[in-house]
Amino acid sequence: MAETEVKVSRKDAILDAAEALFAEHGYDAVTLRAIAAKAGVDVALANYHFGRKHELFEQTFQRRAEILNTWRLQALEACREKAAPSPASVRDIIDAYLRPLMTGPHLKEPGWRNYYGMVAYVNSSTAWGGQLMTKSYNPAIESFIEALKEALPEASDDAIYWGYHCLSGALTLAFAQTGRLDQLSRGKVCSTDLEGGYLQMVDFITAGFERIGKR
Template identity: 40%
Template sequence: MPEAKASPDPAPDAAAPRPSRRGGKSRAQKSFETRERILDVAEQEFSRHGFDGVTLRTVAKRAKVDTALLHYYFDSKKGLFDAVFLRRAEVLNQDRMEAMDRYESEAGDHVTVEGAVAAFLNPVLERCANAGPGWRAYFALIGVVNNTPVWGGETMTRYFDPVIHRLIKVVKRALPSASETDLFWSYHMLSGSLTLTLAETGRIDTLSGGICRSEDIAAVTPRMIAYAAAGFRAVCKD
């Protein structure tokens, strides 16, 4: 596709909302803020009650908009759910892809399982450690979706498979004789650990008598990396 010629007097970014002449918000800005408010509310509702436990009417009431507006923006409840899931998935996937690319570039021929797993996990766990209510709700939602039969697996496949295959590819460099079967089973175990941690259920708090805390991501991170890396090596028997 040929490169477009630059205009001698480029127009302002059409996507950027323009303030009104009176200093108020533009229609585009108001529309964006309304849409984001709906997504924030839906994110909280889906993370607490799952897909089937949420209605568009409930989301509209909490977001203080008419239900018709949800149909206008998202068409259906499934459309709303997909928009909620995609909004932060794109951010997470970009962070993890960049981290793994950077690690591979820096490690050269000395890629390790620990390094690959750390590049995959750190962007998520760091964001979790510093997350506000929105990200915490989203991470809880991932836990719900990852453990939901039928459509849960399809949703995870659609949004997260590329970054998972990227991890497998990097780990394969560290364990060249590992079989695809063993690599994917090892990731399966890692996925369970990660989603349970992100859900912050409080189970470890009770089980340990308070010695361990679900929200202590600084304690989780090095342990999960070491645990997952050792698991990959033990299962793959490289």
């Protein structure tokens, strides 16, 4: 047995296994028995700790959401203070939105990569998308929208929100790690290289927002 890791509780083992399987196969394709087997526990234990399958999925999803929100909001606050009393620059806002998630040592942990797969699944799912993303992420996102409105006082609501839509869609697709970019570029670009993608996306998205401010 690979006992190099710290011993995790069986409850956490279930969450980890669920995270990995939900990310790869979605909600319905994953059975509680598969989760239990991967976690090395009995089927009934998932029910004891989390109740219905639905609730296990939500708890798995929300476990890391608060951490991401904290990282992001700290970065946003930092760039706001740096610019005060002027509004923060568009580039710094976009950077605060992307950098905490797309760069850093946590990307080497499989748990985080798995979680990102879950985010991609939830955010583009008609069934889960609306409800769950809103509950877990909207408060933080609203702070970013507000900052963008301050940085782009001339931009219309339509332009701001559809701009955010482009940003969110691009990040979601990056999280999905479908490998399409690799196939399309015949290996010249690597979909799983989030840090490399971060560098490109900051420029691209910043340019988009700066354009809509000039109207």
